[in-house]
Amino acid sequence: MSIAAALSTASAKPAGKRPYFMTPEVERVMAIAMSIAQELAVARTRIDTLERILERKGVMSRVDIETFQPTPEEAAERGLWMQEYIARVLRIVQQEAEQMAAPPGADLASEEVAAEVARDEPPAAR
Numbered sequence: 001m002s003i004a005a006a007l008s009t010a011s012a013k014p015a016g017k018r019p020y021f022m023t024p025e026v027e028r029v030m031a032i033a034m035s036i037a038q039e040l041a042v043a044r045t046r047i048d049t050l051e052r053i054l055e056r057k058g059v060m061s062r063v064d065i066e067t068f069q070p071t072p073e074e075a076a077e078r079g080l081w082m083q084e085y086i087a088r089v090l091r092i093v094q095q096e097a098e099q100m101a102a103p104p105g106a107d108l109a110s111e112e113v114a115a116e117v118a119r120d121e122p123p124a125a126r
Contacts, residue, residue: 054060
């Protein structure tokens, strides 16, 4: 199959009902994970392009990139970014853990939160 043919059919909607090989929830998580994997592949391709351009123009070599040692401040900044990133990726897991640990009935719907906030507002603010 040519690249043009693959691209033209990549977003085509399949005929019939979508088969599930696992539960719909697991399939949904897999779809999200595959989407993230695809984004990572695109990012990696772009990084490779930048490295090659930098090397061709004599700005720096791949050895410079491979042997780069961040300063302690840069390493701390990278570490903080990584922790924040992982927290965002695993946010749903954290929320589910908090929900399981909460007493029954502690999980309020957004409408209930809005009503509670409205009750706490001073009359002049309403």
